[in-house]
Amino acid sequence: MKTIRVALKDLKMNLFVRQVLNQDHALSLGELIEAGVKLPPIVITQQNEVVDGRHRVEAHELNGIGEIDATVINVDSQADMIAKAYQANVGGSLPPTKEDLEHTVKILLELGESKKSIAERLNLPMSLSRKYVNSVQSRMTHARVMDAISAVLHGGMTVAAASEKYGADPVKVKEGLGNHHTPIGIREMHRAITKTQKSLGSKNTALLRDLLEGFEDGEVKAKQVLEIIEHLEDLQRGQARNLADWKKRFNGLFNKAD
Numbered sequence: 001m002k003t004i005r006v007a008l009k010d011l012k013m014n015l016f017v018r019q020v021l022n023q024d025h026a027l028s029l030g031e032l033i034e035a036g037v038k039l040p041p042i043v044i045t046q047q048n049e050v051v052d053g054r055h056r057v058e059a060h061e062l063n064g065i066g067e068i069d070a071t072v073i074n075v076d077s078q079a080d081m082i083a084k085a086y087q088a089n090v091g092g093s094l095p096p097t098k099e100d101l102e103h104t105v106k107i108l109l110e111l112g113e114s115k116k117s118i119a120e121r122l123n124l125p126m127s128l129s130r131k132y133v134n135s136v137q138s139r140m141t142h143a144r145v146m147d148a149i150s151a152v153l154h155g156g157m158t159v160a161a162a163s164e165k166y167g168a169d170p171v172k173v174k175e176g177l178g179n180h181h182t183p184i185g186i187r188e189m190h191r192a193i194t195k196t197q198k199s200l201g202s203k204n205t206a207l208l209r210d211l212l213e214g215f216e217d218g219e220v221k222a223k224q225v226l227e228i229i230e231h232l233e234d235l236q237r238g239q240a241r242n243l244a245d246w247k248k249r250f251n252g253l254f255n256k257a258d
Contacts (some may be wrong), residue, residue: 006070008057012049013248017085018096019103021054021245029059041069043088051081052088058241063233083121090123098182105129105136118157119200144168148174204232210214 029039042053050057051073075081086104089096096104101122108118119129144166151162152173159177163170211228215221218250 017104019099026055026058030062044070051085145172148173
């Protein structure tokens, strides 16, 4: 296939066959690029949707490189693109995890694919495909019931209306309402996140204070101080990109729910 050069800003990251982006892997690839290693081209559709190579894209961004090599493929459907993306990961340097496979199965189920079709698209034995499909379907059913319960409790909807909106079994929704326990509140989540961030910030502040004192005493070189500061900056940028990735995933789910 012909290799072309594509601007990172023109790429579309709409496909998530991995549950999460592995930042450590992206950093490792970034170090290879910095050392002069040429990575294989990513794979994209004619609409610039990334099928394979999100970690390579991230690695280029880490190095401030605005373009990347890519090969263009034709896909017949969204399900076909998902299958190609998953198969590319299977043969890649970071094979999919169990969670990645379950995540991919969930996407295909949401697209209306059958157990047989999922097994064929992902090149899985039928018995293994059936196991994952049944497990994922069970969790999807539970999620629909919980969405309906939330709509009744917090959205003022009737059981019938909420069940219809989210495709949930009204009997299970009623049962869930009878056994409902209030989950951890948003306020508690805010407090937990704030506590974690404050603790991390305090530790980094203490580390930097010791580092500067060491520099003043002549025990640490200026280059070493800058290395630590730049490393912290890289980590924070990685966290920001990771958060942006999760926000994009949520936006996709939110738009789908609407």
